[in-house]
Amino acid sequence: MFEGDPSGAGGDIMARSRDIAETIPFFSQVASFERLWPVIEARVEEVFDNGKFSHGRQVAKLEGELAAYTGARFTVAVNSGTDALVLLLRACGLRPGDGVLVPAYSFVATATSVVLAGGRPQFVDIDPVTYAMEPGALGAAVTPASRFIMPAHLFSQMADMTGLTAVAARHGLTVLEDSAEGIGMRQNGVHAGLHGAGGVLSFFPSKTLGALGDAGAVLTDRPEVAETVSALRHHGRFGRTVDNFPGISTETGLPGMNSKMDDIQAAVLLAKLTCLDSDIRRRAELAEAYRERLRHIPGIVRLPEVVDRGPGSSCVFYVYLIEAERRDALVGHLARRGIGTEVYYPLPLHLQPCFAEWGYSRGDFPHAEAASARAVALPLYPDLTMEQVDQVCEAVHDFYAGRPV
Numbered sequence: 140m141f142e143g144d145p146s147g148a149g150g151d152i153m154a155r156s157r158d159i160a161e162t163i164p165f166f167s168q169v170a171s172f173e174r175l176w177p178v179i180e181a182r183v184e185e186v187f188d189n190g191k192f193s194h195g196r197q198v199a200k201l202e203g204e205l206a207a208y209t210g211a212r213f214t215v216a217v218n219s220g221t222d223a224l225v226l227l228l229r230a231c232g233l234r235p236g237d238g239v240l241v242p243a244y245s246f247v248a249t250a251t252s253v254v255l256a257g258g259r260p261q262f263v264d265i266d267p268v269t270y271a272m273e274p275g276a277l278g279a280a281v282t283p284a285s286r287f288i289m290p291a292h293l294f295s296q297m298a299d300m301t302g303l304t305a306v307a308a309r310h311g312l313t314v315l316e317d318s319a320e321g322i323g324m325r326q327n328g329v330h331a332g333l334h335g336a337g338g339v340l341s342f343f344p345s346k347t348l349g350a351l352g353d354a355g356a357v358l359t360d361r362p363e364v365a366e367t368v369s370a371l372r373h374h375g376r377f378g379r380t381v382d383n384f385p386g387i388s389t390e391t392g393l394p395g396m397n398s399k400m401d402d403i404q405a406a407v408l409l410a411k412l413t414c415l416d417s418d419i420r421r422r423a424e425l426a427e428a429y430r431e432r433l434r435h436i437p438g439i440v441r442l443p444e445v446v447d448r449g450p451g452s453s454c455v456f457y458v459y460l461i462e463a464e465r466r467d468a469l470v471g472h473l474a475r476r477g478i479g480t481e482v483y484y485p486l487p488l489h490l491q492p493c494f495a496e497w498g499y500s501r502g503d504f505p506h507a508e509a510a511s512a513r514a515v516a517l518p519l520y521p522d523l524t525m526e527q528v529d530q531v532c533e534a535v536h537d538f539y540a541g542r543p544v
């Protein structure tokens with residue numbers, strides 16, 4: 140099960156408590172969902188009372204709160220992180236055939252969004268510590284067709300935006316960010332997604348701020364980008380698209396999509412936003428507990444290392460990703476102990492069948508390929524207990540100590 144797959148991690152929300160006593164799912168929010176339910180219920184009731192399930196008030200309210208949280212001048216709520224990327228690329232003026240430099244290791248939507256917007260993905264190798272696009276590799280991958288760079292911030296920390304922005308400036312490239320995983324991450328005081336022309340957020344259920352279904356947003360400081368994304372999410376109609384849509388234009392300025400966020404998802408996200416910061420703190424505690432328990436285990440090749448980017452920079456443990464010897468056997472061993480894991484990302488992007496026509500081959504991006512072969516994510520979510528962290532670490536330890544099952 141991969142992220143973005145509707146049958147994926149988010150499907151576990153309603154996992155029965157009976158199962159949870161016996162197993163440690165890769166992702167679950169049963170306990171926090173129960174705790175938050177009164178707040179969510181009140182918000183969702185407002186949607187029913189108002190009678191507007193689309194174009195309603197909750198979406199506009201959520202946009203305001205996300206702008207306040209991230210510091211973005213504009214936040215445009217949409218139906219997924221993937222559509223947010225496509226609309227952002229289009230609103231920033233991507234023309235057919237334009238090259239967009241993207242990391243060779245990321246969720247597939249980082250690159251498929253480029254194709255969907257009419258561009259051409261140009262892959263770049265990653266930094267093996269941050270798993271994000273590496274500035275030196277970026278410089279070497281630029282061609283005359285390149286017009287944009289779109290690094291992704293993965294798992295727990297941001298790409299080196301200072302280094303990447305400098306290379307982009309040297310080549311006259313526009314900077315966009317796949318900050319789908321980046322809520323709460325900041326560098327030099329600037330939130331993920333706001334280091335260039337714009338970025339995105341994903342609220343897929345297993346993300347740090349998860350909806351009860353699919354949802355996403357575009358973040359930008361540029362009014363023209365925000366205006367175009369707002370139009371494109373609603374069939375390309377410019378004008379007001381919220382509440383009673385007074386004054387909405389019925390003229391279609393651009394061939395748009397229907398990518399609006401549902402009001403019920405906005406209501407859920409408004410409720411969940413109230414505990415985002417405490418969730419992020421809990422995630423950091425759990426990550427620290429993993430680090431203490433795993434650092435001396437020989438078969439583990441790499442634990443997360445957060446690079447210090449100085450004042451105004453912060454990381455968020457969305458995923459606890461380790462690199463391990465005999466990764467697939469470890470995954471099988473943990474599964475037999477009832478412990479869920481997820482392989483991020485099992486195939487580097489340049490080797491995905493959907494990009495075969497661009498002529499990349501194995502060996503082109505060694506760091507991306509090594510990460511794909513060795514990386515596995517352990518359970519990490521606010522509901523997880525320290526006892527469960529102990530159980531996971533004990534199971535990992537037993538595997539490398541030659542105690543299978």
Ligand SMILES: *Cc1c(COP(=O)(O)O)cnc(C)c1O
Pocket residue numbers: 142143219220221222245246248249291292317319320340341342343353354355
């Ligand atoms: C989750 C994710 C996306 C896609 O977001 P959806 O809301 O699932 O469409 C894109 N890029 C990255 C890096 C992601 O992690």
